[in-house]
Amino acid sequence: xxxxxxxxxxxxxxxxxxxxxxxxxxxxxxxxxxxxxxxxxxxxxxxxxxxxxxxxxxxxxxxxxxxxxxxxxxxxxxxxxxxxxxxxxxxxxxxxxxxxxxxxxxxxxxxxxxxxxxxxxxxxxxx
Amino acid sequence: xxxxxxxxxxxxxxxxxxxxxxxxxxxxxxxxxxxxxxxxxxxxxxxxxxxxxxxxxxxxxxxxxxxxxxxxxxxxxxxxxxxxxxxxxxxxxxxxxxxxxxxxxxxxxxxxxxxxxxxxxxxxxxxxxxxxxxxxxxxxxxxxxxxxxxxxxxxxxxxxxxxxxxx
Numbered sequence: 333x334x335x336x337x338x339x340x341x342x343x344x345x346x347x348x349x350x351x352x353x354x355x356x357x358x359x360x361x362x363x364x365x366x367x368x369x370x371x372x373x374x375x376x377x378x379x380x381x382x383x384x385x386x387x388x389x390x391x392x393x394x395x396x397x398x399x400x401x402x403x404x405x406x407x408x409x410x411x412x413x414x415x416x417x418x419x420x421x422x423x424x425x426x427x428x429x430x431x432x433x434x435x436x437x438x439x440x441x442x443x444x445x446x447x448x449x450x451x452x453x454x455x456x457x458x459x
Numbered sequence: 460x461x462x463x464x465x466x467x468x469x470x471x472x473x474x475x476x477x478x479x480x481x482x483x484x485x486x487x488x489x490x491x492x493x494x495x496x497x498x499x500x501x502x503x504x505x506x507x508x509x510x511x512x513x514x515x516x517x518x519x520x521x522x523x524x525x526x527x528x529x530x531x532x533x534x535x536x537x538x539x540x541x542x543x544x545x546x547x548x549x550x551x552x553x554x555x556x557x558x559x560x561x562x563x564x565x566x567x568x569x570x571x572x573x574x575x576x577x578x579x580x581x582x583x584x585x586x587x588x589x590x591x592x593x594x595x596x597x598x599x600x601x602x603x604x605x606x607x608x609x610x611x612x613x614x615x616x617x618x619x620x621x622x623x624x625x626x
Binding site for chain 2: 361363364365366367368369370372374391393436437440441444448
């Protein structure tokens with residue numbers, strides 16, 4: 333299957349690969365996996381006191397589309413508020429990367445990773 | 460006719476693999492193209508279609524994972540086409556650690572021990588799955604199947620690593 337140029341670019345030069353200390357209170361961690369393909373994605377957000385996402389990192393084990401989807405969202409969410417990041421839809425990711433129908437689940441995974449990270453942040457800061 | 464009925468075997472997760480294979484071979488013979496050499500085009504076509512159906516049924520029931528998935532499908536839960544993401548942090552963290560471990564494998568000794576550990580975890584999961592299926596705890600069974608799919612993926616990754624080490 334042919335990957336789009338944007339997928340190849342993110343796959344060959346993934347942005348923001350790495351990890352933050354998950355015990356740091358300003359760090360939110362989202363872990364998600366896709367049973368259909370066995371891909372796993374860890375996405376971490378560094379969120380300041382104003383609720384703005386200052387930085388993001390990811391680690392993904394999966395196909396090119398899954399890596400590109402996570403790389404792209406780490407770029408997108410930087411500088412956004414939690415509320416803005418929550419609005420992110422997988423269709424935007426799929427469109428930007430020109431993902432074929434069989435790879436849509438990779439963009440769903442990235443959207444769910446953001447949501448899981450934000451849920452983790454809220455849990456950390458309400459409790 | 461569902462896959463279990465095709466082989467005249469009970470629709471259950473535990474299944475005699477040798478018996479299944481024997482029945483498969485017998486059915487295969489009854490559909491062999493030679494038997495229809497003098498038959499009409501219509502009969503030949505039907506035999507080909509039934510052979511395809513038979514092969515599909517056999518492949519599905521042969522592997523425990525697809526057999527479990529098929530059992531749930533019969534119970535009205537379609538896992539094959541779902542796009543649900545799994546959000547179990549502990550399980551996923553263990554998956555990440557597995558991936559890191561596999562990345563670091565460079566010799567056969569490490570590979571063998573990884574295969575062994577993975578097999579143990581898969582057996583445990585499969586045991587859970589069997590219990591859930593027998594108790595008709597379908598939701599729990601579905602979760603076990605989803606997890607087992609990740610384990611199968613790991614097994615596939617190990618096979619690829621093995622190829623790199625050996626060749």
